[in-house]
Amino acid sequence: MLPHHLWLPLVAFGVAVATTWLAIRYAIKRQLVDMPGERRSHKVSTPRGGGIGIVVSVLLACFAVALLYPAAAVPAGVFAIGLMMVAGIGWWDDHRSLPALPRLLVHLLAAILLGLLVWMGSGSVIKALFCTLLAVSLINIWNFMDGINGLAVTQAILVAIGAAFLLPFPYALAGLVTAAACLGFLPFNFPRARVFMGDVGSGALGYVMAGLLSLGMSVTEVAIPVWLMLPAAFFIDAGFTLLTRIFNGERWMQPHTQHLYQRFVKREWSHSLVTGGYSLFTLCGITLAALFSRLSQGWEWAGGVIWVAATAVAWFFLRRQFFIKDES
Template identity: 30%
Template sequence: MALSLTLGLALSALVIGIRPQVIVPFGLSVLASALLGSLLLPALRRWKAGQVIRQEGPPSHHKKAGTPTMGGISFLPVGLLVAGSWSGWDPQWLAVALLTLAYGLVGWLDDWLVIRQRSNKGLSPKAKLLLQVGIGLVFCGYLAWQGIPTVLTLPGIGTLSLGWLFWPLALFVLVGTNNAVNLADGMDGLAAGVVALVLAGLGLTAADSELAGLAFALSGACLGFLVHNHHRARLFMGDTGSLGLGGALAGLALLGDQLWALAWMGAVLVAEALSVILQVGYFQYTKRKTGQGKRLLRMSPLHHHLELGGWSEVQVVGCLYGITAVLVGLGWWHWAM
């Protein structure tokens, strides 16, 4: 709870001090998300929408089995609706909102299958990836139709024209960010807090006021969700929330020419995804070479490696919050200069 309170105070100070014009949507999202989560919790318990914990995960997590999931439906609509009403239903808001809801729907389907089958196997990895790629292709088509510049802006370096290479990069960002947030959602409050900070960072560095308002509204919604998701969590966001947030982050970065900001400020999310890729790759490599696979980490993603090294959940989450906060601060400072 102390971590959540500290994070909330830090984000509120940023909003008030840097972009006071978005304090209303930010504050409304915090309050509405927290309230909706409180109303949703009893219903999810009645529906027996409890999380199924994977057996190969850390033993300390097994006691979390049965905690209500699908919490994404308590904060994603809040952030989107508050931002939409505040921006006058701006077309850019609509594009990111539809992208967020599309990915959130894929996550909801996965959560629903997990709950229905009472196992931790929802959508198959292939089906989930195909849906993620399909949605990403549609969004890339929208960007091309809008004539978005196919460039990559790097602060202190300049603008690089990518031409057709921009489109595979955009698709990679869309699918990669989706999965990175999903992988980070493995500890109480981790994904929600880190994403809240990254969204605030995108809001701080956004040139477009509508995109800034949307970023801060979603950041506030994540913060309101932390009321129920901090250790020990009473509500999990599920794939509904994590895939939806991944879509929102990628959509904001692509529309706002902020890919550099997403990569820098979201380095914890990048590290979470890379830890899984390296773990799997190293295991397969050593298995081919020696006939017996070896692990690079104690367990992936990275937060489980730290936990099995003796860190408590609160310590891991606090450390990754701190790293993200520093990266957001440095990124904003560099942008302001």
Template identity: 30%
Template sequence: MSHYSPLISALVTLLLTLILTLSKHGTIQDISDERSLHDAPVPRTGGIALMAGIMAGWVLLFKFWAWWIVLPVLGLFVLSLVDDVRGLPPRTRLIGHFIAAVIVILGAGISWIWMLPVLLYIVWMTKLYNFMDGSDGMAGGMALFGFSFYGIAGLMGGNEAFAMLNFSVGAAALGFLYHNFYPAKVFLGDSGSISLGFLAAAFGVWGWQLGYWPFWFPILVFSPFVMDATLTLMKRARNKEELSEAHRSHYYQRLVQMGWGHRNTAMAEYVLMFASGVSALFALSLDARGQGNLLAWWGVIYMGLSMWIDRRWRRHQELNEKVSDAA
């Protein structure tokens, strides 16, 4: 067992991210569009450094690999990297996500009763992580907290190898964050965000199958991303908006636009990520009723936060309209 894997992952990611951001010109650049919260082009090469860091750390844990996680994540990484460079049709990307999810289901030996829910969970987690990668420090921070809590739960279950695999992902995210926290010098790109979303789902399924946590645990750990993306999608569908169009209506995007900025928004999200992860670990020691009560309270918390931000956003728009009319 190598306890150096997380350290290697962090250092390799940190070094490669620095090297890949030395040049401000190149093929993989994030150009501002309707979804962006930035004006100037920023390199989208962070995913390359991140995956290199993860795999470097995982080399020391080779005999503990689950092929049905490693192979599909590498496939998604390559597919998403091509998308970053050349652009791929949404249908092609979605087919790749479904294929990766099917491989996990077959490799993990999921019961037929759970096949469809698990398939949809993996695909949605993969996509929503990409949706939530739109502000400095957000996606890297969620990976740092989320996979660290996965690792702690693995240690609680007595599986050091499983824990180190997850800690390596979290450590790589920490190495990436050094250059991604506000003001960001590099973005993950689809190659990074899609890979992290898939790993969050795949390890969530693996830990559930191993008996380290119930099915709700990964959802609660990553709930800051799950709730924001899901509620935003539901609102846009209710408003009959074109779901495939770029937008800036996620709750975290609205906080940035209302004046919180990237730094304050990220710090507030970190508090939420830490709280949801700690409570998820705590809930593992509760009975079914206690777990249900805790999940219900988190539902109340998220509904309250969403209503508060929606109300503040309406006031923000009204004020902007008054300023525009006065001008």
């Protein structure tokens, strides 16, 4: 079993590097470039669509898993179909902007596939429904939060590593492969962005994150709130920003710069500093999640809920103390 640990993540890393490099050249040739603007956090024109490297790596890993573990062929295949749906509609949107409804319908169909896998794996309809909603949420959350250099991909790396730690072998390979694929993309996006993920990458990465968390909820007895501790920073920043915009009667589906990480950048904090701060916070969450996962179910639930609640309190405090005057 040890060789699988060694070569599968390494191959995922190498494929991500090569595919991202090719994606940059394709984007330049096709003029798939994001230009600076009032609602953007970058100051130079940058190619987009490099996240296809992560997608290709994960898809190849699904194929490899189907060969290595025949019993997992059907779940790996179904997940791959869902991932291709999300990545495909994102690729289309990168080339030609689409209305929100078609994208949401595709996201929902892919999420339903993931929910069906959870139902098959756990036998719980409640978990299946929860993971369906989780997938739709994370697809869009990763898209919303992919706005500065390295933020979305570093958070994905950390969530994947956290999931690998909480999952038993061989399921932990899913987290290791995902982290390796993201590491292959990272040098192209951080600290200086030579390419952006694009919708093809950010939405697909959110689906992969949902897949990892859903896998954990299906094959372990670790409480749901402990799994939600891993992406808590993104959940809270994206979720509460969205709710605030809805409550204020704003056009919440339009691009904006009201996420907390965007407010930090508007205050002249560097992308590296903001990305590092989010990473440090998520590392704390992963460490606590690892500790809580060794306790009884009651403590797991209590610890997970308290951490997510503490994240929400921190978000409200920072928003009120430092950024309320910048609201537009």
